[in-house]
Amino acid sequence: MINTKENTFKQAMGRFPSGVVIVTTVDNEGKKCGFTASAFTSLSLDPPLILVCLANSADCYQSFVSTDKFAVNVIGNQQHELAFKFATKGAEKFGGDEFVTGESGLPIVSKCIFSLECNAKHTYPGGDHEILVGEVIHANVHEGSPSIWYEGNFRELKPI
Ligand SMILES: Cc1cc2nc3c(=O)[nH]c(=O)nc-3n(C[C@H](O)[C@H](O)[C@H](O)COP(=O)(O)O)c2cc1C
Numbered sequence: 001m002i003n004t005k006e007n008t009f010k011q012a013m014g015r016f017p018s019g020v021v022i023v024t025t026v027d028n029e030g031k032k033c034g035f036t037a038s039a040f041t042s043l044s045l046d047p048p049l050i051l052v053c054l055a056n057s058a059d060c061y062q063s064f065v066s067t068d069k070f071a072v073n074v075i076g077n078q079q080h081e082l083a084f085k086f087a088t089k090g091a092e093k094f095g096g097d098e099f100v101t102g103e104s105g106l107p108i109v110s111k112c113i114f115s116l117e118c119n120a121k122h123t124y125p126g127g128d129h130e131i132l133v134g135e136v137i138h139a140n141v142h143e144g145s146p147s148i149w150y151e152g153n154f155r156e157l158k159p160i
Contacts, residue, residue, distance in 0.1 A: 027063035073109040076144040
């Protein structure tokens with residue numbers, strides 16, 4: 001493999017373990033949309049803010065930059081297939097029975113590790129991605145073990 005600057009960066013970031021989230025919203029026409037993301041982090045405790053980064057090339061880009069709320073669902077070991085579905089362009093993403101309606105009216109994953117329903121507060125450009133900042137208005141926490149994304153594969157979290 002020829003190590004250009006770009007693929008060395010990708011290779012390096014692939015060695016940074018992360019959780020995986022499914023981000024959902026309902027667009028202005030009432031259509032549900034969503035995508036899988038690893039670029040998710042907490043930003044502020046007071047107010048409670050989180051951020052997630054969305055590629056400018058995503059089909060759901062316009063829906064997320066114009067929505068007033070979105071939800072972040074942290075997936076566990078039972079939701080790998082769902083995560084791949086939400087990472088597939090053109091897939092029928094909400095066809096299954098994995099979703100319930102959260103207090104905000106957004107679709108949330110019923111058996112995930114936790115869901116955060118957010119008011120969309122800010123968007124910032126970040127290279128070829130947009131940084132979506134949300135203020136958490138509802139949090140739903142469940143039992144289970146979160147999935148880890150590392151070097152292009154899901155891993156299980158195990159005690160030392
Ligand atoms: C584990 C994993 C992590 C991903 N992380 C991100 C991410 O942080 N941001 C992003 O924009 N796309 C990410 N993607 C890719 C999107 O999920 C994928 O391109 C999705 O189809 C985009 O939405 P669209 O179908 O509306 O185009 C990730 C995919 C996988 C499998």
